[in-house]
Amino acid sequence: MNLERISEKLGITKERLDGLQGTAVKRSSWPEPRLLRFEKTTSGIEAGTVVFENGEIVFGYPKIRRALMLAPAIKKHFSDVVAVEEKMNGHNVRVTSVDGETVALTRGGFICPYSTEVARRLLAEEIFEEHPGVVLCGEMVGPENPYVPKDIYPTETIDFYLFDLSRKNGKSTLGVYKTHEFARDYSLKATALLGEFRKESAPERIEHIVRKLGRRGREGVVMKDPENRAPPLKYTSSESNCGDLAVAFRYYNDYALDFFVSRAVREGFQSVEWNESEEERKARALRLGESILLPLVDTIQRKSSGENIVQKVQIRVKSLQTAKEFEYHLHRSGMRAIFDQPEPDDDGYLIRITKLIMSTNDKTQALLEGEMW
Ligand code: ATP
Numbered sequence: 001m002n003l004e005r006i007s008e009k010l011g012i013t014k015e016r017l018d019g020l021q022g023t024a025v026k027r028s029s030w031p032e033p034r035l036l037r038f039e040k041t042t043s044g045i046e047a048g049t050v051v052f053e054n055g056e057i058v059f060g061y062p063k064i065r066r067a068l069m070l071a072p073a074i075k076k077h078f079s080d081v082v083a084v085e086e087k088m089n090g091h092n093v094r095v096t097s098v099d100g101e102t103v104a105l106t107r108g109g110f111i112c113p114y115s116t117e118v119a120r121r122l123l124a125e126e127i128f129e130e131h132p133g134v135v136l137c138g139e140m141v142g143p144e145n146p147y148v149p150k151d152i153y154p155t156e157t158i159d160f161y162l163f164d165l166s167r168k169n170g171k172s173t174l175g176v177y178k179t180h181e182f183a184r185d186y187s188l189k190a191t192a193l194l195g196e197f198r199k200e201s202a203p204e205r206i207e208h209i210v211r212k213l214g215r216r217g218r219e220g221v222v223m224k225d226p227e228n229r230a231p232p233l234k235y236t237s238s239e240s241n242c243g244d245l246a247v248a249f250r251y252y253n254d255y256a257l258d259f260f261v262s263r264a265v266r267e268g269f270q271s272v273e274w275n276e277s278e279e280e281r282k283a284r285a286l287r288l289g290e291s292i293l294l295p296l297v298d299t300i301q302r303k304s305s306g307e308n309i310v311q312k313v314q315i316r317v318k319s320l321q322t323a324k325e326f327e328y329h330l331h332r333s334g335m336r337a338i339f340d341q342p343e344p345d346d347d348g349y350l351i352r353i354t355k356l357i358m359s360t361n362d363k364t365q366a367l368l369e370g371e372m373w
């Protein structure tokens with residue numbers, strides 16, 4: 001790699017890049033192509049930024065800040081019009097073509113073998129033939145998403161929804177209109193554009209949208225300036241906040257404290273901003289309480305009857321090589337998982353995966369045996 005040229009494109013000195021290697025910047029030699037990966041945000045370079053061995057850079061997808069109080073946040077943040085897109089709940093991938101091969105990068109900047117196979121299946125080759133520099137930023141969602149399995153979307157397996165576009169070697173994204181136009185041109189699915197509102201009327205409209213999405217189990221919205229003058233903001237439904245809590249309490253020792261606190265706090269602000277009646281507030285309290293207690297009780301009971309605490313997911317692959325590589329990919333990110341024998345189906349294989357939730361499993365066992373917290 002020509003580090004001189006790369007550091008220039010990254011906007012840092014070569015000495016700085018040298019100094020970061022091994023700490024914030026890690027090498028990854030598998031799967032091909034080899035790459036450098038920014039594990040942490042440093043020197044203004046977003047975590048998840050990847051430098052491929054051919055010198056091309058894909059910058060990390062920027063963090064999206066969250067509004068807790070919709071109306072004041074919108075008033076403060078946006079200049080006039082707010083475009084509202086559905087926020088989909090899966091995993092973030094950046095799909096691009098490197099030396100003619102399509103690869104899908106995870107948020108952290110790894111090439112995910114499964115996401116890559118899915119991207120190659122769903123995205124027409126002509127996209128990258130006609131736009132060799134493009135980076136498709138999207139969410140992979142569905143019941144066969146092994147990171148975030150959800151059966152709330154219209155797919156039996158896994159699907160890709162485009163929500164942004166950028167180019168290799170550039171940090172900027174192309175914005176709402178260009179993204180949706182591109183999706184139309186190439187018959188890609190895109191995250192639904194639910195409306196564009198003047199900022200004065202936006203909070204009320206968004207409240208209505210988020211309530212409706214929540215009733216369908218959907219996550220919430222991302223608010224965007226259609227002219228790209230301000231970065232996007234996110235806001236989620238109570239059902240989604242509670243759904244996250246239910247998963248986190250089921251595996252309570254494997255999540256950071258902030259994950260729990262931040263979601264409970266969102267519920268408080270939403271309840272106040274939406275001016276709930278006593279009855280509505282009671283319903284929220286019940287939903288919140290149940291999402292904490294019921295999964296927790298279930299975990300304790302399972303362990304106490306001798307079960308291991310696991311999470312079952314599944315994937316469908318065309319090639320067994322992909323499954324093998326995905327197994328390795330999970331292992332290297334510290335996940336312990338058991339892959340069942342592949343079950344042949346129409347056009348490939350179904351593979352059931354049991355993720356071992358070690359910390360919660362061991363902690364629960366110890367506590368049941370009288371260990372102190
Ligand atoms: P972040 O660091 O961006 O806050 P996070 O890992 O906490 O990320 P989320 O809370 O899910 O993630 O929120 C941001 C993510 O939402 C984006 O990175 C993207 O993957 C996802 N997303 C889903 N739908 C959209 C959309 N319509 N526009 C932008 N991002 C979307």
Ligand code: MG
Nearest residue numbers: 088089090091
């Ligand atoms: Mg998400």
